[in-house]
Amino acid sequence: MRVVLVEDDPGVVAAVVDGLRAHGFQSVDHLSYGLDLLTSHSGYDAVILDLGLPDVNGYLVLRQLRKVSSVPVLVLTAEGDELAVVSCLRAGADDYMVKPPRVGELAARLEAIVRRWQATDYCPAVVVTGDVTVDLVARTVVVAGQSVSLTVKEFALARMLVTQAGIAVGREKIMDEIWGEKTPAISRSLDVHMGALRGKLNRPGLITTVHGFGYRWAR
Numbered sequence: 001m002r003v004v005l006v007e008d009d010p011g012v013v014a015a016v017v018d019g020l021r022a023h024g025f026q027s028v029d030h031l032s033y034g035l036d037l038l039t040s041h042s043g044y045d046a047v048i049l050d051l052g053l054p055d056v057n058g059y060l061v062l063r064q065l066r067k068v069s070s071v072p073v074l075v076l077t078a079e080g081d082e083l084a085v086v087s088c089l090r091a092g093a094d095d096y097m098v099k100p101p102r103v104g105e106l107a108a109r110l111e112a113i114v115r116r117w118q119a120t121d122y123c124p125a126v127v128v129t130g131d132v133t134v135d136l137v138a139r140t141v142v143v144a145g146q147s148v149s150l151t152v153k154e155f156a157l158a159r160m161l162v163t164q165a166g167i168a169v170g171r172e173k174i175m176d177e178i179w180g181e182k183t184p185a186i187s188r189s190l191d192v193h194m195g196a197l198r199g200k201l202n203r204p205g206l207i208t209t210v211h212g213f214g215y216r217w218a219r
Contacts, residue, residue: 001114002027005048006037006058007076012099016048016076019103025110034061038152041069042139046110049093051077051084059091066092067178068156072113076101127162129218132203134162143201153178153189154197161207161217170214 003025007013017028029044031037034056041047047065051058062073072094077084080098088096094113097106125137133142139155141148150158156178161169175182175190194215198207208216 001025001045001110002029002043003046003048003110004029004031004037004041004044005076006031006034006053006061007048007050008032008052008054009050012050012076016101016103016106020107020110023104023107025107034058037061038064038068041065041071042137044071045114046072046074048074048076048106048110051075051079051088059088062088062091062093063180067180068152068159070117072110072117074106074109074113076106127165129162129165129206130203132201132206134158136163141201143203148200150197150200151193153193154200157190157193157197158201158217161215165217166219168210168214168216172214174214 003020005013005016005028007016007030013030017030020028031040032054034053037047037049038061049058049062053061058075058077062075065071065073073092074095074097075088075093076097076099078099085096094117095109097109125135127134127136131144135141136159141150141155141158157174160174160177171187171190172182175186179186179189194207201207206218208218210216
């Protein structure tokens with residue numbers, strides 16, 4: 001299991017990393033900044049996230065992460081009041097612990113949320129449609145053997161559609177899950193990003209418009 005700890009306190013980092021390794025976690029990485037997680041979360045089986053980060057509030061990091069990834073997240077923070085717990089769980093956290101953690105319990109909770117995630121995540125890691133290959137773990141797209149560079153939003157769109165290939169996905173659902181809100185400005189942004197995605201893939205008919213509703217990725 002590959003775990004990443006997002007924490008800026010050296011004491012907590014040492015205790016958690018050493019403790020998890022002692023409990024059999026062979027790969028435990030560390031990041032000090034929330035923005036680093038948003039650009040490097042692929043490939044991890046679980047994330048341990050502090051709320052009090054030096055660059056961006058961990059709660060906001062969680063909200064942004066959930067727009068592009070379903071990786072299990074355990075919030076580990078000094079904030080133990082009910083409002084903080086409820087806010088994080090509603091924002092997409094899978095579990096919540098207050099510092100200082102009992103490392104054995106932390107290890108067990110990580111194993112539990114990863115088991116639940118694996119049990120409910122039936123989507124394959126790689127989806128192939130014709131000559132288009134989408135790797136959902138590596139976050140890469142290859143068309144006719146050539147790599148296609150997508151922005152975070154463009155890949156999020158591709159991921160959302162390809163994981164439901166053959167099913168019409170509503171515009172409101174797309175806006176809510178990827179942008180976190182549904183406004184006229186976001187609707188226009190969706191149109192722009194969808195146009196850019198279609199242009200980069202250059203496969204007419206791969207993503208069809210379901211008029212008055214949303215979009216469908218071909219099987």
